[in-house]
Amino acid sequence: EIVLTQSPGTLSLSPGERATLSCRASQSVRTNYLAWYQQKRGQAPRLLIYGASGRTTGIPDRFSGSGSGTDFTLTITRLEPEDFAVYYCQQYADSPPTFGQGTKVEMK
Amino acid sequence: EVQLSESGGGLVQPGGSLRLSCAASGFTFASCAMSWVRQAPGKGPEWVSDISGRGDNTRYADSVKGRFTISRDNSKNTLHLQMSSLRVEDTAVYYCTKRPLPGLIGADDRWGQGALVTVSS
Numbered sequence: 001e002i003v004l005t006q007s008p009g010t011l012s013l014s015p016g017e018r019a020t021l022s023c024r025a026s027q028s029v030r031t032n033y034l035a036w037y038q039q040k041r042g043q044a045p046r047l048l049i050y051g052a053s054g055r056t057t058g059i060p061d062r063f064s065g066s067g068s069g070t071d072f073t074l075t076i077t078r079l080e081p082e083d084f085a086v087y088y089c090q091q092y093a094d095s096p097p098t099f100g101q102g103t104k105v106e107m108k
Numbered sequence: 109e110v111q112l113s114e115s116g117g118g119l120v121q122p123g124g125s126l127r128l129s130c131a132a133s134g135f136t137f138a139s140c141a142m143s144w145v146r147q148a149p150g151k152g153p154e155w156v157s158d159i160s161g162r163g164d165n166t167r168y169a170d171s172v173k174g175r176f177t178i179s180r181d182n183s184k185n186t187l188h189l190q191m192s193s194l195r196v197e198d199t200a201v202y203y204c205t206k207r208p209l210p211g212l213i214g215a216d217d218r219w220g221q222g223a224l225v226t227v228s229s
Contacts, residue, residue: 035215037153044203044219045153056217088152092215096169097155 002026002091004100012108019076021103023089028069033093036065036074039102040085048087049074079105110134110218112204117223124194128223130187130204138162138182141207143216144189146200146225156202157189161210172198194227201225 003026013019023034032052037045047056049065052072062077076083084107089100116128130142143158157168157178166178177190187204202223205216 033213033215037216044222045216046219047215047217050215050217090153090215092213095167095212097158099153099155102152 001096002029002094002098004089004091004098006087006089006100006103008103009101010104010106012106013079014108015079015081017079019074019079019083019105021074021076021087021105023067023072023074023100025070025072025091029072029091030093032068033091034065034067034072035090035092036063037088037090038083038085039088045088076105081107110206112206112218112220114202114204114220114223117202117225119226119228120194121229122194122196122227124227125190125192126194126225128189128191128202128204128225130220132185132187132204132206135206137180137185139210141210141212141214142180142187143205143207144178144187145203145205145216145219146198147203147222148197148200151200153203154200158207158212159187160212165212167212191225194225196227199225199227 005024007022034052036049039045053065086102086104111133113131144156159166159178175193179188204220206218207214
């Protein structure tokens with residue numbers, strides 16, 4: 001199975017700063033079938049990005065995804081207070097679908 | 109508006125059984141594959157099983173294969189997960205998720221609120 005490794009584990013930033021989250025796959029993710037999810041405490045995950053760079057309807061354009069092959073990035077250009085949460089990447093190209101262990105974006 | 113509502117969670121002893129259901133609304137149910145994803149306390153999400161829009165194709169995580177059965181009733185817009193031979197390590201919040209297309213390949217574009225399953229003696 002494809003193992004996804006996210007870094008860093010925790011990102012301490014202030015509102016207005018830029019956040020850069022990394023997701024590295026143990027093998028190439030076919031067709032860039034890589035998604036990013038946001039999860040706030042006590043809530044279900046929410047899909048932000050699919051296909052490595054496609055933004056889901058209703059997601060603000062400060063969220064962007066990039067990358068291909070084995071290296072992918074989620075960028076939040078200017079952090080808003082509601083963006084402090086845990087972010088997970090997921091590959092859905094190969095079975096089984098797998099998730100990374102998550103990056104927590106916390107307020108400094 | 110898309111809505112997914114899980115039910116059937118609870119406390120069960122090791123070796124016991126439980127059936128989760130997910131009522132779906134706000135989209136054409138038979139046109140979308142569906143999935144169950146679980147999340148143990150303090151851990152990341154883990155895919156459990158998925159089923160195609162017509163119900164003719166299913167997949168399972170190795171950790172649940174032979175113990176869990178996924179099914180759907182397109183006439184009632186309902187997804188099920190029959191869980192048997194439950195283990196302590198199956199304890200988690202179980203989420204029902206929707207995929208955008210009838211095939212199994214796709215991101216989980218909508219999630220229910222989750223149902224807590226606790227396996228303990």
